Amino acid sequence: MDNTNIKMETKNLNLWYGDKQALFNINLPVHENKITALIGPSGCGKSTFLRCLNRLNDLITTVKINGDVLLDGKNIYDNDVDVYDLRKRVGMVFQKPNPFAMSIYDNIAFGPRIHGIKDKKTLDKIVEWSLKKAALWDEVKDELNKNALSLSGGQQQRLCIARTIAVKPDVILMDEPTSALDPISTLKIEDLMAELAKDYTIVVVTHNMQQASRVSDYTGFFLMGKLIEFNKTEKIFLEPSKKETEDYISGRFG
Numbered sequence: 001m002d003n004t005n006i007k008m009e010t011k012n013l014n015l016w017y018g019d020k021q022a023l024f025n026i027n028l029p030v031h032e033n034k035i036t037a038l039i040g041p042s043g044c045g046k047s048t049f050l051r052c053l054n055r056l057n058d059l060i061t062t063v064k065i066n067g068d069v070l071l072d073g074k075n076i077y078d079n080d081v082d083v084y085d086l087r088k089r090v091g092m093v094f095q096k097p098n099p100f101a102m103s104i105y106d107n108i109a110f111g112p113r114i115h116g117i118k119d120k121k122t123l124d125k126i127v128e129w130s131l132k133k134a135a136l137w138d139e140v141k142d143e144l145n146k147n148a149l150s151l152s153g154g155q156q157q158r159l160c161i162a163r164t165i166a167v168k169p170d171v172i173l174m175d176e177p178t179s180a181l182d183p184i185s186t187l188k189i190e191d192l193m194a195e196l197a198k199d200y201t202i203v204v205v206t207h208n209m210q211q212a213s214r215v216s217d218y219t220g221f222f223l224m225g226k227l228i229e230f231n232k233t234e235k236i237f238l239e240p241s242k243k244e245t246e247d248y249i250s251g252r253f254g
């Protein structure tokens with residue numbers, strides 16, 4: 001498709017919730033330092049798929065998975081994979097901003113502290129670097145001790161992005177990161193995603209097709225647990241090869 005490296009890849013990935021199959025044989029490449037958007041109608045399995053990429057579905061006892069999810073060529077479902085380490089490498093930003101009820105500073109320092117960094121100067125540097133990367137530093141630098149819950153929704157989401165990048169992941173998963181935000185905060189997050197893609201690989205679930213076409217390099221279209229089509233974003237939006245994709249992007253259903 002192009003010469004970029006494949007950072008993650010699923011191979012024949014199937015997932016069941018109890019008896020109900022939610023993902024069917026998904027083969028999807030995630031290109032390094034690119035933004036991959038996952039689109040499709042409600043309930044088609046986008047979030048389920050996203051959660052497979054850092055094993056968040058492990059927390060649901062009824063879930064059964066088969067197939068491979070490769071990160072740098074290694075199956076993350078292998079027995080020898082340390083899930084904490086995996087989630088440090090593949091971070092997640094959720095739909096609703098979910099800062100911890102603690103200071104802005106402590107939110108960002110939380111992950112690095114868990115991973116053993118105690119030195120105050122080092123933590124200070126990480127906090128500043130992460131907030132700058134998340135385009136929030138200028139707004140909060142004088143009130144790092146303020147409770148994070150007092151920030152606006154858009155600021156909270158940028159804080160969550162800062163918290164995710166503070167542990168220096170390779171991949172950032174985003175599950176409808178702007179759906180709870182106003183249009184201005186949404187555009188700020190979209191700009192930020194484009195900026196972050198220079199250093200990180202991003203996979204974003206979105207209901208918003210304008211967003212997918214604005215921000216992403218690649219798009220996967222899901223329908224009823226199947227990946228109907230995957231391609232460069234402009235191809236999906238301008239010349240989809242499947243009728244279902246065309247119907248969806250032209251607003252005929254979903």
Ligand SMILES: Nc1ncnc2c1ncn2[C@@H]1O[C@H](COP(=O)(O)OP(=O)(O)OP(=O)(O)O)[C@@H](O)[C@H]1O
Pocket residue numbers: 017022040041042043044045046047048049060207
């Ligand atoms: N914890 C769960 N237990 C049982 N079934 C689930 C669970 N989570 C999701 N499902 C089912 O799996 C299917 C896919 O859901 P999923 O949330 O992945 O879809 P989605 O495309 O992300 O939807 P939306 O856009 O509405 O968030 C749906 O039929 C849903 O009901």
